[in-house]
Amino acid sequence: MKILANDGIAQSGIDKLEASGFEVLTTTVAQEQLKNFINENSIEALLVRSTTKVRKELIDACPNLKLIGRGGVGMDNIDVDYARQRGLFVINTPAASSGSVAELVFAHLYGGVRFLYDANRNMPLDGDSKFKQLKKSYAAGSELRGKTLGVIGFGRIGRATAKIALGVGMKVVFFDPFITETEIAVEFYDGQSVSFPLKGMSKEEVISQSDFISLHVPAQKEYVIGKKEFSQMKDGVGIVNAARGGVLDEVALVDALESGKVAFAGLDVFESEPTPEIRILMHPKISMTPHIGAATGEAQTRIGAELADQIITLLK
Numbered sequence: 118m119k120i121l122a123n124d125g126i127a128q129s130g131i132d133k134l135e136a137s138g139f140e141v142l143t144t145t146v147a148q149e150q151l152k153n154f155i156n157e158n159s160i161e162a163l164l165v166r167s168t169t170k171v172r173k174e175l176i177d178a179c180p181n182l183k184l185i186g187r188g189g190v191g192m193d194n195i196d197v198d199y200a201r202q203r204g205l206f207v208i209n210t211p212a213a214s215s216g217s218v219a220e221l222v223f224a225h226l227y228g229g230v231r232f233l234y235d236a237n238r239n240m241p242l243d244g245d246s247k248f249k250q251l252k253k254s255y256a257a258g259s260e261l262r263g264k265t266l267g268v269i270g271f272g273r274i275g276r277a278t279a280k281i282a283l284g285v286g287m288k289v290v291f292f293d294p295f296i297t298e299t300e301i302a303v304e305f306y307d308g309q310s311v312s313f314p315l316k317g318m319s320k321e322e323v324i325s326q327s328d329f330i331s332l333h334v335p336a337q338k339e340y341v342i343g344k345k346e347f348s349q350m351k352d353g354v355g356i357v358n359a360a361r362g363g364v365l366d367e368v369a370l371v372d373a374l375e376s377g378k379v380a381f382a383g384l385d386v387f388e389s390e391p392t393p394e395i396r397i398l399m400h401p402k403i404s405m406t407p408h409i410g411a412a413t414g415e416a417q418t419r420i421g422a423e424l425a426d427q428i429i430t431l432l433k
């Protein structure tokens with residue numbers, strides 16, 4: 118049986134699949150060529166990340182497809198319900214990348230409180246007066262320890278983010294419409310573990326109490342953070358979106374950055390992805406990464422292995 122991993126798959130996945138007799142193709146086929154490629158090569162399983170779109174038209178055009186696999190969490194690039202109605206297996210790897218996304222959130226947070234994104238852009242090639250001037254501009258940094266992190270959406274990634282926050286001495290508050298009470302266990306390198314009981318709050322309470330806010334919600338029709346929510350925040354808050362472009366209103370964000378309501382933002386995802394707006398790209402208070410939350414060797418190795426295990430169970 119042939120599998121096309123159109124957005125790539127880690128060697129861990131290829132090894133497991135090949136050992137079970139599958140043939141894995143890792144060619145990247147352009148979206149418009151996919152239908153022909155899948156049919157001409159008798160592909161029965163299509164694996165994607167977030168780049169390849171698997172919409173109704175493609176599903177209809179490939180009657181021999183048995184499985185669509187998402188190496189990652191968000192399935193907004195796949196017409197999941199339609200594919201399942203048509204009898205296809207649709208799978209993802211919901212747990213494998215949480216730790217990596219959470220670490221990227223902290224890269225943005227630590228970068229934000231010390232102006233790393235702007236310092237990197239401005240470090241002078243010459244002249245010690247510019248250096249001294251920059252040293253002054255970036256003198257008002259702050260620490261994360263002791264501050265409050267508000268987590269909006271307390272699924273696997275939200276919880277992994279909370280775990281790091283608790284581990285570095287932050288207070289965590291969270292909002293999740295489905296969770297009222299929970300516990301986070303923080304494990305240390307020596308095997309010790311400390312449990313923190315946490316109670317959910319309303320979105321407004323979380324937003325108004327937080328020094329930093331991180332979003333961990335799926336793609337949805339409405340903004341989760343827009344003009345109203347920015348007005349409820351503390352002055353000088355830092356905000357990170359490593360969830361989905363479109364859950365954060367970027368026009369309202371730029372206004373909030375310009376008024377000083379928001380001190381900095383870290384964005385890994387964009388309303389207009391993969392071509393973020395110029396106002397976002399050029400903004401001196403925004404730290405940006407190109408949707409790389411899950412892009413670590415460790416996460417991709419886990420994703421590849423988890424996808425392969427599911428495929429072997431379902432199709433072997």
Ligand SMILES: O=C(O)[C@H](O)COP(=O)(O)O
Nearest residue numbers: 166167168189190191411
């Ligand atoms: O939903 C996800 O798993 C993340 O957004 C990662 O997407 P990627 O696989 O395209 O990096």
